[in-house]
Amino acid sequence: MKPRTADKIATGVIVTFSSIIVAVLLGLLGFILFRGLSHISWSFLTSVPQTIRAGGGIGPQLFNSLFLLVLTLIITIPLGLGAGIYMAEYAKPGKITSSIRLVVEVLSSFPSIVVGLFGLLLIVNTFGFGFSLFSGALVLTIFNLPLMVRVTEQAFRGVPKEQKEAGLALGLSKWKIIVSILLPVAIPNLVTGTVLAAGRVFGEAAALLFTAGMSTPRLDFTNWNPLSPTSPINPFRPAETLAVHIWKINSEGLAPDAMAIAAGASAVLVILVLIFNLTARWLGRVLYQAFTASKVIK
């Protein structure tokens, strides 16, 4: 076969494969939006769900998903950044470092149902946090840490080592170099990692069944005391997220419009992920530009 022909065939195969992936994604997205969009309205987004009657909304679940995202990121980002920076900049190559890396990788392949049960036994029962947003956030952190650590490590390793040397030669401390020279350059990759972690938070259901719970107390959105059981911002209350809600009404929903609600909620979830994704990337770009005085990423 002529090299030119081989090249054409290879190109064709690759293009076909990518087209299949894009087609599947677009098809799925289109399907979800097509089925769900018509059901989305302001009252659907803000009102509480109904058990038997039609016309229920997803207000509390929507809020729960967003609040759980915030809580999870508050725990995940510092831990992931810290461990990732340690792996990239402090850990000496050797047995301990590679065993840490192995543990992190194994952690990422745990089935979510197992991690959920683990959370139920340890966090919910033994530690007594009960079915709560906090328990859910901890379990999601277990999922997200491997990703966050790995992304952080790679983001920092990806900065040319000449940058670090230049800092050292100027008499900067290691910490100063990490914070002021490496971190700004690593930001776009860290944002990507955070976006992926966030996707997991929005989408996870199995592990949250056992930790954040399947119910939401009657929330009083005028009550902002974080310790009150009816306050929306109390992290120690049970909280059904959007993904869990979709699963629940699909499998045991009694309301006559359960299917429509599930479709609407799915569409909302997809749009939510999309919005978060775009916002995070925009923010990452703004930060990168501010720190590096540049106009373009990479």
Add this chain to the structure above:
Amino acid sequence: MMQTTFRTENLSVFYGKYEAVKGIDMNFPEQSVTALIGPSGCGKSTFLRSLNRMNDDIAGSRITGKIWIDGEDINAPGTDVIELRQKIGMVWQRPNPFYKSIYDNIAFGPKYHGIKDRRKLDEIVESSLRKAALWDEVKDRLKQSALSLSGGQQQRLCIARALSVNPRILLLDEPASALDPVSTAKVEELIIDLKKELSIVIVTHNMQQAARISDYTAYFYLGSVVEHDKTDIIFTNPTNTNTQEYISGRFG
């Protein structure tokens, strides 16, 4: 007689068991340029990097012997390496400006070392850039990214950055080998200009460059200094045949 502020005494650098630099005694007189030449892998860059302890971070590297600056051994246990590196600037083969604006590249070091006054920082930025012969080219675009500069400009920016913390010594590791001839000429002019204020040690593979800009030349081979003398002596009348063969381009 010139006052000697900077010298090494029986300095060896090991990577694990391998002795990359073997017991070197060398003086770096003030206000002069010392060129380190020799074939690749002869230990000259390792030697240079040990002078501001850049090898500290390399796992398995070890140093014996002494490096004296103003009568102090820089590897002595109590030495503050951060303070030490302010005295010794360094510039590499590939320009490595920070991913920051031109202004911030220069102001970063002084700011970190305690200068907060905006006007003073402005002065440092201007004087450093002037010393590096870059001011006129960038004075209207100080807020732009340093990466928007050309390679030669970036290298001069790196020199300006090194000068911003007022070093006494400047270490240059093949500073012009990645540059075009015009930029190279500018960097060479700059080096000759700068030696009025500091001692300069430069590693170079370019014999003409060593001959043009240095006052002293040391020829490295297999981790040892074969010959170290005034540059015109090394280039016109070397005592060692190995040196002569290298500088005349017969090997290396």
